Amino acid sequence: MTLHRLRLQGFRNLEDATLELPAEGVALVGANAQGKSNFLEAIHYLEIFRSCRGTRDTRLIRFGEDFFRLEARIGPGASSVPEPGGDAPRSRSVAAAVQRAGPIKKVTVDGEEPPRIGDALGEMGSVLFTPDDVRLVADGPQERRRFLDIVLSVNAPGYLEALQRYRQVLAQRNAALRDRAPRATVEAWDPLLAGAGARVLRMRAAWVRAGAPTFRSVVEEVSGGERGVLAYQPGVPGGPGAPGNPGTPGSGAFPAVQPDEHEAASIDAPWGDWFAGALREGLEADRRRGTTLIGPHRDEFTMGLEPDGEDPAPKGGRDLREYGSGGQKRTAALALRILEAETVLRRRGRPALLLLDDVFAELDADRSERVLGLLDRTAAGQVVLTAPKDADVRFRHDRLPRWRISGGRIETGGEGG
């Protein structure tokens, strides 16, 4: 989708404004702490309806204000071109508001409140790149699960519901284990846990499998020859491919077209049987420890580098989290975001809106040169990027329109380089 117009009210330090965005995008230039990241956060808020930095909603309201409100006009193509009639996708309006009192949160799409906020996820089709992304590689597995959960909740129908159900059942089962409840009381939750968990496992596995080739080639291009390995390690003993376990889904298994409910249930079934069997085997261990030790809540997906030649590295490659340099970790994180953009393209049939928050700041000159080339080719759609200095805006041969930001005030009159 292309973001044509953005209306800001009471959000962080940003001055209230209605901004018209060029179809190719814009480069926002300003010194640190002037509001560059807040601007991208505002746009991305309308994609996931929460802060990308994990800030609580009411803390996004500007000091002294009662509420914030964000509204985007999104649509196909250039804003100057009149929209063709017929079945061309029409433009839409996505809005979110949070009121301090209550607090009350309201999300609308074309003026209508969806039944659940989850139904409005992903309308913008935006993908945010920040220097913080390195944590996806450097931090613990929880960061990576969170990343995958957001990408799949936004782009894979049925995932969010299965995940919520899984979490609810898991909380109940763990409460029973914590209370040292009798065996039968714990087991009562197992068919439900296996049913919901099966779908979470299956969809995560499909995403990693479908994305592995892209991950490999992006890492190869940016690093100048090192091949990246993205692998899924389910938090259930065995793992896809092991004897008695369901095979990994076929190539391209990430659902561009979602199977219907009946079909989906039958695809889930082998994963459910596998998980249910593991739960049975692990029951006594779970009861001793007072918590559920296996399941998708213990999933991990690892990023590594393929060994070159005789290097006797383990299967799955040398683990980047443990052995990667700063530059290698940043490269892998960037590759994950590019995978996310590819997922949006596959799901929505339109290039993602790329939000690049000072992404070249931490990369060495060689890598950032190659990232530039890669993004220039990948980013078929609109790009909104931020940089501290004019000289840092090299994207698209310096031709992006230039805006300035200072003290939360955005000046749109600037000239391209």
Place this chain on the structure above:
Amino acid sequence: MSALDELVREFGRLPGVGPRTATRLVYHLLRGRREDAHRLAGAIEALLERVRPCSRCGTFAEADLCEVCRDPSRERSLVCVVEGAFEVQSIEKTRRYRGLYHVLGGRLSPLDGVGPDDLAVAALAERIESGQEGIVEVILATSPSVEGEATAVYLEGVLRPLGVRVTRLARGIPVGSDLEYVDGSTLAEALAGRREVRAETPAQAVGADHEDMLLRE
């Protein structure tokens, strides 16, 4: 606190009644005839005095046994297990069910400290084992929520060894909804299409807010 404010507060505790409605109700009582208000107070008193759980099935009764349990025309080999007495009333309204009931008094929820001992599970097993009623089939009509499903799984494990047929309401009841909000014909169909319990449940939607899921693990 004034008597007026106190009654507003009490009305406000009732389900579906907000402070505005509560206030309106109290002013209505004050403006109306005094005997009307007395009658309401008397009806509440009588309710508390006369209504008790049925000693057999646990639904509300004004005698030792409820009307259903006393009705000789009801099919005694069939027992429908529900979470609360309110659901008995919902199913009765369909006029399509001719068996008896058993009220659990809740559903399994370890997070809320509710285990099997807090529900009328032992009483149900006793009804079956005693053989007095000749129970052949038990229909599990717990709600299609996660907790209701787990309760059904648990009951199946308890009941199957007792040699009775165990069935579950058919799908068609909107997932995540409570029986109380299901219309009569849907409920009647679900009863007619009840199925044998199998230890497998497909993933289903729940109505929790997405915020929770995105923020924490």
